Amino acid sequence: MVSHAHQGTTSSALARLNVNAARRLGIPGSGYAHLLGVAPEHLHDDLCRPPTLTSIRIAELMTVHAPWPEVALLMAQESEVGSLGVWDYLITCAPTPLEGIRDAAAYLASVLDIGSDSLRVTEDGGHVRVSHLNGADLTYEAASAVRACALGLIQRRLAHAARRPLVPVRVALATEAPADHAPLVELYGTRAVDFEAPVSSITFLAADLRAPVPHAQPGLSVVLRRHAEQALASSVPLNSWLDLFRTALESAAGSAPPTLPGVALRMSISTRTLQRRLEEHGTTWSSEVEDLRRTHITGLLHDTDLSIDAIATRTGYADARALRRAVRRWYGQTPAALRSGRHPAGSGR
Template sequence: MVSHAHQGTTSSALTRLSFNVAQLVGIPPQGYAHLLGLAPQHLNDDLCRTPAATGIRLAELSTVHAHWTEVAGLLAQQSDIGTLGVWDYLITSAPTPLEGIRDAAAHFAVVADSRTDGMRITEDGGQVTISHLNEADLTYEAACGIRAYALGLYQRRLGEAARRGLVPLHVSLAAEAPRRHDALIELYGTRSIEFEAATSSITFLAADLDTPSPHVQPGLSAVLRRHAEQTLASAVPLHDWLDLFRTALASAHDEGAPTLSAVAQRMTVGARTLQRRLEEHGTTWSEEVETMRRENITRLLHGTDLSVDSIAARSGYADARALRRAVKRWYGTTPAALRRAGHGGEAQAGV
């Protein structure tokens, strides 16, 4: 099940791909370096989900500097197997390419924004049609590039699953016909391309997708599906500046007691600027540290058998007595009672 918190974000892997293509088409760094989620510590962290608006802006900038057909081709060229993480292997490790693309459609939120993007698979007799659904608010050229790329990506992964090149029966694009089709013919390997379609889709012979994949390993698909679900569940969605701050604070906490200056340095701003930005978002440094400690302590009490002394040391408190006072202030109870409450509602009732 897709969490509402993940909507409006995409995987950092997909953002890295868009970032690399923006560089390839020659966009000056100052045109996109300021976008949320493009700092190295977020862009290169597979646990982070960057704002969908960042990917949209990269696509829009890219299609200003290069035609959308070229951008689609570059995205496809840069999409080697593994580029999009576990989602790629859902397709290539299934018993058949068809089962793989079904798994990919069911777990599309692992890479894309489930609020605006999706896949639909339609089986009609001897044909299978894979449609890319996109309702994001972006420029026409960027939308064309993304749709064209998505179909090319599906074709490439299905071919890798089948261990041979797959030529589609037909490609439909929700885009006006460009003056030259060369890039698209090369991308799909066919001249059977329809433009101005209601939905972008790619159609294959069912027999091509229903043939058992070579060297399939029994049970691997189930493992990958669970991994995809866990990947999404453990991801950290970055919607705005406050999300970025909280990931920096959590990272600093993992390395010891976080300080204002250390977190400010991670975010490449001054300590005073950081305090001012927190105030603009209706919070303060002390409130954020307290919230992080409360969540961390609650998680440790519910999910581990660590002693109160150990939890106090891990959470930046001087001793167990200080931690007990904090838990009493937060929940009106003791750490022992909070632990007994487990994952239930007693602790929440006291928040």
């Protein structure tokens, strides 16, 4: 499994789930649009990893507008199979639901922040218990909604895998009993819900989860696990405003060099504000563009057979001579030497 699991961030799919639920509650976008990772170019990019704090703040906002059991039910209803990406299919396409939930626990980082969330699957005789531990710094109501929703999502995915309703033997929530149980009864399909448990968990008959899935395709789980690893390895965590800016800058760098007004427009701020924020982070527009250009050029030299003239044209230099001057300034050597892997002593490269 990928060791670098981007702690402090979640998948953009989870952020989308929260935003969609907030919209269903009628919460104005102005209440969360400023949060890092909610801009459309990040919210709908499955390689982006918004900060965990973004989903936390939206969950807290929702529980200000509605009781936490209603929020939990609404979030579960907003999450159709596939909405959480490969994590959903790890459960629903496994040879048995039990194997699927074990894979989902192992690859929880593909959707949640494993710095604050974990899943544990335990077998006890004729029962299988799936425990969800959430240690994020949320308000009490938001934490209750998140924990209740997580168990509801697990039940729904396992039922989809089994291709039939799965009524849990027992649901235990690490929260006090709400005034109205009806949304939770609808969420789990049972009244067997206990409260004030040490850990939130949902328990099923082991026979239900061990039964082979008739539609399972041999070898598919291996492919899905590999995809989950690759997605984590290539994802981009948005941990700060500077990360957000650099993602916008990179996405603006197409066939033509990015422009300050163009990137400012992508970020929905003025050019003056953009320059001021860069100064606050100890950098400038020109140095950021040059860093991006250096990374791009170095990659082209190492990974392609493009001529120096072609690379100069592609990266916005007037000619090959200007490109050679830039490479010598950066690395103290020519593009040809850099391409061949000859690095000057003390360069660290």
